[in-house]
Amino acid sequence: MYASGHRRWPDDAKARAVAETLEPGATVYAVAGRYGIRPNQLSAWRRLAKHGQLVLPAEEIGEPVFAPLVVCDPAERNEPTSATPEHMIRIIRGAMQIELSPDTPADRIAAIVHALEAPTC
Structure with missing residues (x-):
């Protein structure tokens, strides 16, 4: 405490x-009460998450989740091909x-970006 x-x-x-507020039936007011904070503070954190400044935890699942990976020459990466449509x-x-x-969940995308920003050993 400061x-x-x-x-x-x-x-x-x-x-x-923030993730708790996204659960079905959850309210900002109720979640804020459980954490002992004001609802407007929790709403501010939700705005951070919405703007990509706060990465939400990935859902707990029992099996690994993989995203398709396409490897190409850097010179080719700006050229669309049938394997990499524009809407990817x-x-x-x-x-x-x-x-x-395109149907990759937003939390999975955020987790990938978060992993890319992590310091390497």
Whole structure:
């Protein structure tokens, strides 16, 4: 807690709270009450997530989740082919390009982007 009396919440705690508000039947008011915060603070965290500034946790599932990966020459990556239609979701970082199906869930895309931003060993 800071001298001002404000608590500093880690991003993973914020993300869990936001994810709870997205559950069927959940309300911002009820989730905020469980976390001991004001609803407007939780709404601010939801805005961060909406703008990609807060990565929500991936759903817990019992099996691995894979996204299709297309590898091509960097010179070819801007040329559409029948294997990579224009409506594919593309994540480009330097010379790396990841192409995802248009029906890839947003939380999966966010997890991939988060993994790409993680420091490498």
